Amino acid sequence: MILIESFIKYLEFEKRSSEHTIASYSCDLEQFILFAKQKDVTHVSDVNRKLVRSWVVYLVGEGMAPKSVGRKITSLKSYFNYLMREGFVEINPAKDISTPKIPKKIPIFVRESEMDLLLDEFPFTSDYEGVRDRLILELLYGVGLRRSELVGLRDNDFDFSLKEIKVTGKYKKQRYIPLNANLLLLIKKYLVVRNREFEIGDNGFFFLTKKGDAVYAKLIYRVVNKYLSSVTTLQKKSPHVLRHSFATSLLNAGADLNAIKELLGHSNLTATEVYTHSSFEKITDIYKQAHPRS
Template sequence: MVAQRNYSPHTVRAYRADIHAFLESYRGAPGSISPQVIRSYLATLMARGVGKRTIARKVSALRSFHRALCIQGSEDMNAANHVNLPKMDRKLPSFLTIDEMHELLKLPGTSTPLGMRDQAILEFLYATGTRVSECVALNVNDLDLRTFSIRIMGKGQKERVVLFGRRAANAVSDYLEQGRATLADVNEKALFVNRNGGRLTDRSVRRMLDRYIDQLAITKRISPHSIRHTFATHMLEGGADLRVVQELLGHASLSSTQIYTHTAREHLVRVYEAAHPRAHSNSMAE
């Protein structure tokens, strides 16, 4: 089931936990599970305050589970397919303004190998919009500094080529020559390494990013993933085509990228109102 669907390790762990929790609650034979049983279980979770996104993930996990049972012949019908996913409230992504992002990029001290690494990671994430999980999976041979591009292995093992600018290239180049060279063993393949020379973990990068984000004098809630949102928003505000941004982000569906158009549209409205002499009724005499 997992191999056929190309689920990420994180999704596999979450689905296993969801299926286990459901079976612990049901305690009956898997083959006798009905849509009503699943709906009742989900209603209990919602009454406890479990969010819609978590409920949707649990339904997806149960659909995968019942699909496997059908393939094995243990079930004639996928009961979970008859359970509707909750209607999601699309939350607008949090992002940094250009000035805030510039302030964040100034924070790492580049006098140490780890500081050079942090600077390179921040510049790289902002320049490419890659996920933190994609960033830590990169190897040195994925990088091509001559063409300002890098090969990314995204969700579902889908490969894409992402571009970056000169500032990110310079930061990564400095890190490779002066930072990584003192940290990593000659046989280490990972692009970004920890203080012991091994591959950085997703959690380590998130902790590092959280530390720098906390130093910004802002009140809005920003997470490491917000840098990806910031990349997409700034690209659209700068006039990038939506499908180009979709390709760079590695989104399978255009609808996943369209959520960023709302914030970009707000930016256009602000620019228009500030620039056009008749944007406000009282701005010019009739």
């Protein structure tokens, strides 16, 4: 199956695929060729659907993750589509091979009691960094922002008369989220401390480093990780965990799933439905603890 070399050149020069993609496809196809040779198949025209299925079964049996198996099937489909286009084969034997189901990850979230302890009891310092760090946590947990959305916030994204924040999410899609009275007070307090500390430039970035520059993603991660470490033993302590916690808290309080979708800026309901799994787990735990016949 020496045609792999021409396929790789096609990916490189016509498709302009990334080096990572090309390396992945090369590795996947080499593994398939090795498997095919073990089955005494040495030419592309002799590869059939049965052989491809046998390879998939073999990969799954070896304990390969569904996501990795799926990528290898995709590599094979692309390869045979190319061979069909060039006239080397008449059919794509991988065309109807289904990708193994990838199990949904249940979002990790911080318990409400732990967040209450952090935001209500933790002794944040009264200097600029202490005030800033608390507001970062409050906005991530209280509004459900993505880290990139938080980093990109500007002063004019806050409307105090309408009591809302304008958030620019993925693909520049904007959404408006209401701010409660507590958050509005913290935002105003932060602005007073920040404006006393720094001369605000033309860029208008809302959150600044201690040197007066715009904050960056790694700094936000360090802030969140530092403070969450004081209240939770979760292995993962990232800004996205606070976004998960925001959604889970709303769902547990009875919020409508469509409303949560809009607040999070999800493009479809499927992405939001993952939170129902964590909510159901909590209900199951309560049932087991409280019901006399459980």
